[in-house]
Amino acid sequence: MRKADLIKTPVEHFDITQHNVVPLVEAMRQMAFSARDLARAADIYDRMVQDHDCGIILCLAGSLISAGLKKVFAEAIRCRMVDAVVSTGANIVDQDFFEALGFGHYVGPEELRSGMFDAELRELHLDRIYDTLIDEDDLRICDDTIRQIADELEPRPYSSREFIKSMGAYLERKGCKTADSIVWEAYRNDVPIFCPAFSDCSAGFGLVAHQHERGERAKVSIDSAKDFYELTQLKMRNPTTGLFMVGGGVPKNFAQDIVVAAEVLGQDVPMHKYAIQITVADVRDGALSGSTLKEASSWGKVDTTFEQMVYSEATLAVPLTFGFVYHRGHWKTRTGRRWSQLLEPLADGQTRGAEAPLELVKNP
């Protein structure tokens, strides 16, 4: 195997604007099983977009960006179909920001999945995600870019949201090398991105390098409690919310928990009014990733009137659900929340979160 042969076919991102799947999804509504569930999930997402009180939180777990879903989510941000993102670190840093730096993901030959070639891949500095390849050398540059960004920041605790905003600013400044980037679109549309386990990815490598160099000196740290506090504040300021969850894991748990966190802070907020999850995780091992949204309602986190789980791998269900809502077009009359503005300290050093009128949020 030669490295050049292995990385000649790039992953291409699905473009929801090019495929009007509305009739297709509507034809699934009176079928059964996953098709029916998918159609109902698409309807609920469409309803979220039409509910102008609703803040929409997108949760991402799994290797979604490397799989060709980057443009779907970037488009959704551009089209004000998403107001906040909660994600695993890999999607945001190792995959989206990585591509924004000019690097790519590659379609690996089918036989690599057997696992019999992984030692060879390691020799070639190629990392494998199931059927997809990444150049490890490129990834190291991504790690190092994170380190540079950290080096340039004032040393203090940051929420991952703040740090990711700096990554967006970096792209704005240096130029984004790709037409679509979640980090960059989010930066430009004031959509906050949270990675509650931010060290668990390329960002971790960069930050460890930063902290190692700083030694006993003041350094940047990532305060995951601040992440939670910030997202909770958004819920408190915008009580009607909906979740679109792709996969489970930390993002699902984190985003669901803010309802309870608001209550802990003394403000009763309604449960998430809408909730969709696309997953293949099994319910029977009791783990959160596969746990039903009804179970979440016992915890007071998710209302059950508009909830739908779709049993499907994401590369099939995400293009259809997002494409449906895109082509239904109700986002055209929706105002994005621009929640980043709500969270960011004003020039005078105050957080305007608590005081700012909600109207300000709605009409940035």
Add this chain to the structure above:
Amino acid sequence: MRKADLIKTPVEHFDITQHNVVPLVEAMRQMAFSARDLARAADIYDRMVQDHDCGIILCLAGSLISAGLKKVFAEAIRCRMVDAVVSTGANIVDQDFFEALGFGHYVGPEELRSGMFDAELRELHLDRIYDTLIDEDDLRICDDTIRQIADELEPRPYSSREFIKSMGAYLERKGCKTADSIVWEAYRNDVPIFCPAFSDCSAGFGLVAHQHERGERAKVSIDSAKDFYELTQLKMRNPTTGLFMVGGGVPKNFAQDIVVAAEVLGQDVPMHKYAIQITVADVRDGALSGSTLKEASSWGKVDTTFEQMVYSEATLAVPLTFGFVYHRGHWKTRTGRRWSQLLEPLADGQTRGAEAPLELVKNP
């Protein structure tokens, strides 16, 4: 449904010391499928315990403690079969520490799984994890205990490891209300516990309350980069390592990544020499939780000589594998790493990590 009726049958934790499963597991070695894999995983774990150079990292994801596996892991820590723990927050805070405060998990009636009673459960302040119930009022006390611990700490960034050590100290001081506690045993045996997504649990609620009260004043923050840095340092000081992973998610990713992080810090360390994962996650969605350990070897994280995935829900496979190694008894001649001592600042304010001879680690 009356609340009292629903929480009268406590979950009972499996006691590996009471069941010599060695013959049972050995009888599975020449069967096929999960039985054979389970026997091989048990053999590899036993080999880890016999390899006196090997530091053993236990990774926990899923609702394991509420499911009756607490005593297994507490025993493993006591018996020097584990040198560090990387876990989701729920296992450590909402479930283990929660029980250490005197609260319990309850066997729910079978029909609750249908999801049809979750609204009633919410009214009763009962949270459901598939077939198991928790009193939400108790959980709020747990949240608040975390807040109190945070309030008493010097305001600065902490690794989750440091914070969890404070939770252990709290139990030591106030009394642990249960015979077995992972947090407490880890505290007493200098076994560090890392929760890389520490806000994603009851700890998050307590810390949000703490930060909210502090307002603009100095406050405790949780530095997830520091977690990663600390665990990487352990790998650098103790290059031979093995992973026992129950479930996937952030703990799996985090623990695997330290091999690369060490390299980023300029020290070539070997891949994890041993790796076991118990999971029901599917490999075909490309997500990390179900990704093979061979795939991890393409990333340079896990060696493939002694790796084994076991396709089983954890409540079946964990008692058998840990019970096997317990009754094989090689832990009796093993010296625990007492890694917490390696990480903790000495009285003079220096980290002795870099300087301390490895012998010190081996013979605390």
Add this chain to the structure above:
Amino acid sequence: MRKADLIKTPVEHFDITQHNVVPLVEAMRQMAFSARDLARAADIYDRMVQDHDCGIILCLAGSLISAGLKKVFAEAIRCRMVDAVVSTGANIVDQDFFEALGFGHYVGPEELRSGMFDAELRELHLDRIYDTLIDEDDLRICDDTIRQIADELEPRPYSSREFIKSMGAYLERKGCKTADSIVWEAYRNDVPIFCPAFSDCSAGFGLVAHQHERGERAKVSIDSAKDFYELTQLKMRNPTTGLFMVGGGVPKNFAQDIVVAAEVLGQDVPMHKYAIQITVADVRDGALSGSTLKEASSWGKVDTTFEQMVYSEATLAVPLTFGFVYHRGHWKTRTGRRWSQLLEPLADGQTRGAEAPLELVKNP
């Protein structure tokens, strides 16, 4: 719950002719995971249709017809995209033939999935398939129709293929009450349908009633060995074959086995040249349903050049793959095999299977 309310929304069958999914599937080709696999499966199916030497065998397991996929398969038969069908009995008798008699499947309210209403459903004579309902009284009429068909046949052993042909003749004679029927289209297009476990469905009820009434008198029996013999003969007469398998189970095993059966009969035939399987079954329990097509190649059953498994629930993947091949349109220049003619005894009582020139098969 009132019965009338529960069965007012019929399942509607997906119509591949109405949705040109070619661009959609092509856009998935350079994504990853299930999307990429689905695109490759669609390409392989398209290749089968273009390979004029290839006889195409469709294998059906799972509740596919009740789920809204009937019209897809009926269309594929009409369009000469399928030359033989191997199915579980339920799809063919309880679901397709049942609808051809004028009965329907109904979209059940979401809460039925909880399983908490099944006793009530039983009282109402409603049978549940996950989220779908059937009127048990209608099903009894279907059972009885099978009994009548058996009563009118000459008493002797029949292959399920022969019996199902009689069901098609029944529909031809009495009128098919629905625009699309697999049984009827297959009858009219000389596409043989095999149900190797034919008693395992509504047909079983009718045949048991028939045999019970006949007592010691001569009766119709269903010879599953004859089924196997017939399908093997088709393979021997038409050595190049491809399988499109939806689900696993008996149909998968049965259709794969004919390669070996031909060899047992003294004729070396090539392995199935093409093989696609859509399934969510796990590979790790060692059962056939989830076993890889590579594994089948160790048995000498399936070639591995053009094989693809797609990890997806069928209601999502079947419309996309069949729709792709339909709109690519290569079936327009393909000649159907009309294999039923090959198997059926001629007027003079001889089977023309062994003697008839293959040309005859190709140009009925």
Add this chain to the structure above:
Amino acid sequence: MRKADLIKTPVEHFDITQHNVVPLVEAMRQMAFSARDLARAADIYDRMVQDHDCGIILCLAGSLISAGLKKVFAEAIRCRMVDAVVSTGANIVDQDFFEALGFGHYVGPEELRSGMFDAELRELHLDRIYDTLIDEDDLRICDDTIRQIADELEPRPYSSREFIKSMGAYLERKGCKTADSIVWEAYRNDVPIFCPAFSDCSAGFGLVAHQHERGERAKVSIDSAKDFYELTQLKMRNPTTGLFMVGGGVPKNFAQDIVVAAEVLGQDVPMHKYAIQITVADVRDGALSGSTLKEASSWGKVDTTFEQMVYSEATLAVPLTFGFVYHRGHWKTRTGRRWSQLLEPLADGQTRGAEAPLELVKNP
């Protein structure tokens, strides 16, 4: 790879008599998830054995015998813990009868699972079942033995049950080459075995060869309707029944359906009073294999008072559940049904099924 190296380690069958798992299973009763379900399933099976009115039907799907579970089921038959078996053909013919002829299954090297060596295996005449190997040449002898048995039988339609009884008689006559055989034990204990898709295995190859040789002459055929009729008669004669299902597929469907079949024949019988299923199949694709036992109750097939699904691969759950019931020992005072005697024609050519008093069944 050399063939001799690949088949030197035989699969060894688990021996429930050697492992008293009662305390282990009892310790799982108040855990959660699969452990709790497994303990409850074991309790229900134990209850079946204690209910002297209950006829126990064991359903087998998946590659269970090759996986090392043969001795478990043979022991269960010997100990009167099973009154009838419904199975896929492979377990009974290709695997159990195959071993009774003196052939074996072999532990394959781990890397074979990658699928990368299947072409080599084919060259070596080695068939792979996930991690296990079979010598194809041996399998052909098994096929041919079936042909011989068919050749010696009077040409007429047989139920698979009748044919399998002849296989038992063959072993009795020629000598069973292994200490444990389901077919042989069933023969000697008058336990009927049904394979409703009997051609879907090695038996199919033998029978196809038989029918091919016979040409137009009278031949043995396998009447799957007769299978269904016979099992239904057993239900009618012994209304209280319990199912222990390993896997799903045709055996599950077939055994559940007999309740309805009895009704079709004009006799109201109770639903199966007890039902256990061990499976990893997912419920969400709507297929029967993973469908809940509650769903079956909507069809009037399974009562829901004593039903339990266990989410586990069979090699883990079968030894524990059967071992539990074996060591509880209630089978010692149970009388086997000896149902084969009920079905078999008497010397005078009459079926005594309908007339014989039930007492005769209970005390053969």
